[in-house]
Amino acid sequence: MARRRRYELTDEQFERIEEALPEVDGRGRPYEDHRKVVNGIFWVLRSGAPWRDLPERYGSWKTVYDRFRRWAEDGTLQSIVEKLQGELDAEGHIDWEQFNVDSTTIRASRSAAGGPTDDKKGTEPPEKTRE
Secondary structure, eight states: OOOOOTTOOOHHHHHHHHTTSOOOOOOSSOOOOHHHHHHHHHHHHHHOOOGGGOOGGGOOHHHHHHHHHHHHHHTHHHHHHHHHHHHHHHTTOOOTTTOOOOOOOOOOOGGGGTOOOOOSSSOOOOOOOOO
16 A cells, blocks of 8 residues: 555554454455455544545445445444454453443434424414325
């Protein structure tokens, strides 16, 4: 690879996750390089840009997106996270007393999404129209 750009993995970083990525079986179309795809995924996730704005150096945005979805669904991304967490834990870099994930969900009212309101201040839901 020519030069490492922002959001891209170093050689050492890629080597740490490479064995957790699925093997290429050689059937069908030529498989896009895992490293290029992983760097494309990081570019989108870190930049916040839409998938379609992915720079061409990472390949087709559709390929990168499809691989991201496949790896999310088949557990590949989860296994990478668990592998890296295990390594960090073995090295004593994780304080499990401080490690947590908050999944709080707050339900919004219908009117927050543009739906009809339920207040009694004279505002009534719009009447249904006949087509």
